[in-house]
Amino acid sequence: MRLLFLTQSLDLDDPILGFAHGWIAALARHVDHVIAAPLRAGRVDLPGNVEVRSLGKERVDSTLQKLRGFSRVVGGACRRGEVDAILAHMVPRYAVYAAPFALPRRIPLFLWYTHKGVDWSLRMAEPLIRRAFTASERSFRLPSDKKVVTGHGIDTSAFAPPTPDDPAPTHDVAVVGRIAPAKDPLVLIEALGLLKARGLRPRVVLAGGTLLDAHDAYRREVEARVEALGVGDQLTFLGPVPHHAIRSVFLDAPLFVTPSRTGSVDKTVLEAMACGRIVVTCNESFEEVLGPLAERLLFPVGDAEALAARLQELLALAAEEREELARGLRDIVRRDHDLERLAARLAREMREVVQGGRASVRA
DSSP, X not given: OEEEEEEEEEOTXXXXXXXXXXXXXXXXXXXXXXXXXXXXXXXXXOOTTEEEOOOSTTTOOSHHHHHHHXXXXXXXHHHTTOOSEEEEESOHHHHHHHHHHHGGGTOOEEEEOOBSOOOHHHXXXXXXXXXXXXXXXXXXXXXXXXXXXXXXXXXXXXXXXXXXXXXXXXXXXXXXXXXXXXXXXXXXXXXXXXXXHTTOOOOEEEEOOOSSGGGHHHHXXXXXXXXXXXXXXXEEEEEOOOGGGTHHHHHTOSEEEEOOOOOSOOHHHHHHHHTTOXXXXXXXXXXXXXXXXXXXXXXXXXXXXXXXXXXXXXHTSOHHHHHHHHHHHHHHHHXXXXXXXXXXXXXXXXXXXXXXXXXSOOO
16 A cells, blocks of 8 residues: 655654654555655655655745645645555645545545544545544544544654663653643643642753744743742753653653643653653543543643642652552553554554545545
8 A cells, every 4th residue: 555644744853743753654664655745844764665745844834835735746646646545644634635636536535633623624624534543532523433543653662661771860740842821831830839838849841842923922921920939940941852852851750741731642641651651631531541540640621739739649659659650651552552553553444445445435
């Protein structure tokens, strides 16, 4: 099977989307050929059966240019009969843009989508695709008989527990995520203020920066609250960290916290779990991921008091209990969210449609 993979960015150094590189490499082990078509391409190191055809955002970033890129790359590959299936990664409108080139030639479209949001682009894409792959039941909230729950894709060989060669942790809590309202770092700052009032001053390392100019004002709001609560000496801001280096952030603290309000299975939480870190999250999708452990590791969205209580309890765990909990969390990722298992599942599902000759859109 020859696969066209549409994604936003293909760059080992991308701090947010660098993981897509590993996904393409894994899929390449299960298909004959991959045309990777990112909106923007950077540094890559991919197998020989993968070729990169950028849609051109690194040159010109405009809607018209994007559409021209789709015509050139996606339309060209379809017209030349170079692909058997197209997988749009996370952005439903990519499937919409590809449909005029793919569907007349009976090339099936697939979508990977894991987010609580249901917008116009997802509603437009759903009738056009054959399968909607997603990480959990709550990660695709548009009613559809095309939804296929596969688990997420975490490289558990790259995201692994510390070895004797790794530096010892220097912080108590790690956070990885953009500084944006949806990620809600303010609730963590408020929790640190509450803990400070109890005589507890955990050290926190944060990786991530602002992605949009509109979030610069929010960053200043976060900084002002840090100063007002007097917790600045507990915080180490790293700024954006390349994806290939993010494991070192997870290993720098025994606990990983995400106050994110995105509502889908956040891959950074799973990456931290794979690294043998105890996670604390307000993401309701993790109720099904964590099972019986959810009651101990989840807190209500925006509830600084509950987050402070979780941190206080978990930081006080004895080393043996902490290690046992961490091992159990890594086992969940290896069992349900391993990248190699996901790549094999996606390839198998798409191949069944291609080989079955059922490329017409299902009503």
